[in-house]
Amino acid sequence: MEQNDSRFQVETTPSKELMKEAYRTVIYRTWKGWVYIGLALLCLGIAAYNAYDAWHAARMGWGNIWEINLPYILYFLLLGGFITGRLIAAPELGARKYMKRLAAVHGDPSAMKVTYFFSDDAMHSLSSAGQKIDTAYDQIIAVRETVHGIVLVRKLKLFEILDKSRIEGGTLEDFKAFLQEKMSNAKFHWKS
Numbered sequence: 001m002e003q004n005d006s007r008f009q010v011e012t013t014p015s016k017e018l019m020k021e022a023y024r025t026v027i028y029r030t031w032k033g034w035v036y037i038g039l040a041l042l043c044l045g046i047a048a049y050n051a052y053d054a055w056h057a058a059r060m061g062w063g064n065i066w067e068i069n070l071p072y073i074l075y076f077l078l079l080g081g082f083i084t085g086r087l088i089a090a091p092e093l094g095a096r097k098y099m100k101r102l103a104a105v106h107g108d109p110s111a112m113k114v115t116y117f118f119s120d121d122a123m124h125s126l127s128s129a130g131q132k133i134d135t136a137y138d139q140i141i142a143v144r145e146t147v148h149g150i151v152l153v154r155k156l157k158l159f160e161i162l163d164k165s166r167i168e169g170g171t172l173e174d175f176k177a178f179l180q181e182k183m184s185n186a187k188f189h190w191k192s
Helices: 016-027 031-060 066-106 172-182
Strands: 008-012 114-118 122-127 132-136 140-145 149-154 159-163 187-189
Touching: 008 159, 008 172, 016 066, 016 149, 016 159, 031 066, 114 159, 114 172
Parallel strands: 140 187
Antiparallel strands: 008 114, 114 122, 122 132, 140 149, 149 159
16 A cells, blocks of 8 residues: 555554543543533532632621522532543543444454554555545644654544554654654644
8 A cells, every 4th residue: 555655654553541542632622621621610619609608608697598508519519520520531431432433343442453654745544444544744733642652633623543652664753753844734742
């Protein structure tokens, strides 16, 4: 295929750990992540305000309004805690959902491999199931390095994750320099 004219090649086996890293690096930079963070802060702020209001009223001698405010405080604390928990669990849930989808389509996800070929004009991917995808470098809007991989975020917040330990054609530093040269309009976030 494109293997002959590719400068770099990366073979990746989708794993739950790689997907968790990818979701973790992407979820907090999307509008959904910011909505979750905003809602959690709003709920926790309302709970804190109601607690302060009840405390202030009790100190001023206006009677015991804890009994009035307590349901609101508990409701907003629970709601804020639920949203925060959902936000923290999002990478795990996303990775689990992705692996189930892979298992339904391909059988055993650990047997599936995706090979990425990086040529001078585009990135080409070939899965062990025979699916071929060509992606122009200008379609990549962000590149983020995780502990075990490199996440390429495409438009519409779709992403590919590459296993850093499986890069062929040069060193990790050479590969990073190549990506920065080819994906000039993308935002880069490297670990070091």
